[in-house]
Amino acid sequence: MAVTIRDVARASGVHVSTVSRTFSAPQLVSAETRNRVLTVAEELGYRPNRAARALTTGRTHNLGLIVADIANPFFPPLIKAAQAQARERDYHVFVADTDEDPLLEQELIEMLCKQVDGVLLCSPRLSNRVIERLRAQVPFVVVNRRVKGLSTVLMDVGQGVRAAVEHLAALGHRRIALLSGPSGSWTSEEMHAAATAAADESGLELTVLRPNEPTEQGGLAAAAAVAGSGATGVLCYNDLVALGLIEGLHERGLSVPGDLSVIGVDDSLPGRLNRPKLTTITMPTAAAGRMAVDLLLAAVNAGDTGTPTLARLETHLIVRESTRAAGRVGAPLPA
Missing domain, CATH: 3.40.50.2300 (Response regulator)
Known part of the structure; x- marks a missing residue:
């Protein structure tokens, strides 16, 4: 037979309502009592009925x-x-x-x-x-x-973007591009603001290319615009866009990082496995x-x-x- 809340109460030496509160409002039960009830419930294999509890507490959990x-x-x-x-x-x-x-x-x-x-x-x-x-x-x-x-x-993607722009400036890049993301993206707006401020501080020329799909296809589609921008360093909305851009540049006979340096955002597994391994902003x-x-x-x-x-x-x-x-x-x- 299934273990009931009454079985747990009896074995724990507490009232049924205390067992109920242990599962529905644990902050109302002392730590000692709560631990005893939970231990007994685990030993007996008791699992609270979520549907019944939702009717009682008004919470679905x-x-x-x-x-x-x-x-x-x-x-x-x-x-x-x-x-x-x-x-x-x-x-x-x-x-x-x-x-x-x-x-x-x-x-x-x-x-x-x-x-x-x-x-x-x-x-x-x-x-x-x-x-x-x-x-x-x-x-x-x-x-x-x-x-x-x-x-x-x-x-705080803006923090990472500022570090990325400073990194490109230190490597001697003077014209950089930002491949932004989709319209309505908070991350895109933060990246745009941070990249603009950091580029101004470092004396770099910044080209913003937007909007773009936040996918490899989005980066691939932007490759022609990047190649024609004159930029030698590119900061991308995410790693997927960066990987798509690298492929698109390769199709146009341009190498990364030889002709252009590319930076992604996210530090995702595909970027770590790619060749070249992707410089990126970890999130x-x-x-x-x-x-x-x-x-x-x-x-x-x-x-x-x-x-x-x-x-x-x-x-x-x-x-x-x-x-x-x-x-x-x-x-x-x-x-």
């Missing part, structure tokens, strides 16, 4: 996680970390992919709001106005977008996933009435093989 493109290597580490963090807190995560489509994103949010206690939006493509309207249904936390009144986790995606879950659960427990939190995570440049001194293949590297 489910969270929604919406990403722009699940095939992009940027997102899986964030998803995995968020799921693990939620699981430790007795929550499950429903993951949805918008395929970079803001209309689909809105549809998914409206659907998930009926089934979850809160929603994480990662690099959303919706306007802030629409997000502010939708948040009336359940608490939201946003990753890589500033939205008034919402807790936010930002990966703390796993840390962002964990922090976003904690902020969302805080909002859920506060009834979405708490003060919004802004968490900013550091980024940094990783120098590999796709950047070198300005000039043709065979030019000596700086000492």
Whole structure:
């Protein structure tokens, strides 16, 4: 026979209501009692009935996680970390992919709001106005977008961009290009602002090419414009765009890093395996996933009435093989 909540209460020496609170509101139970109940529950093989608990508490113990493109290597580490963090807190995560489509994103949010206690939006493509309207249904936390009144986790891509521009300047590059991302992307705007400021400070000429699809195909399609820009150093929206650009330049008889230096963003596995290995800006995606879950659960427990939190995570440049001194293949590297 299935183990019941009464079995756990009897074996733990506590009331049934204490067992219920241990699983539905553990902060209301002393640490000693909570640990005893959880240990007994584990030994007996007891699993709480989520549907019954939802009826009692009004909580589903489910969270929604919406990403722009699940095939992009940027997102899986964030998803995995968020799921693990939620699981430790007795929550499950429903993951949805918008395929970079803001209309689909809105549809998914409206659907998930009926089934979850809160929603994480990662690099959303919706306007802030629409997000502010939708948040009336359940608490939201946003990753890589500033939205008034919402807790936010930002990966400070501007910090990495400034380091990337300074790296190109130190290698003797005087004309650089920025391959921006899709319209409506917070990351694109941050990169643009940081690259413009850093280029001005370093006395570099900056060409901004936008918008671009945040994919290898987007980088491939931009190769002709990059080749014609006169730039010798290129900073790309992400690693996928950088890899597509390298392929497109190769098709035009240009080598990386011999003719052009290329920098990506994300420090994804494809960039580390590529030849040349990609110089890139690392993004703390796993840390962002964990922090976003904690902020969302805080909002859920506060009834979405708490003060919004802004968490900013550091980024940094990783120098590999796709950047070198300005000039043709065979030019000596700086000492």
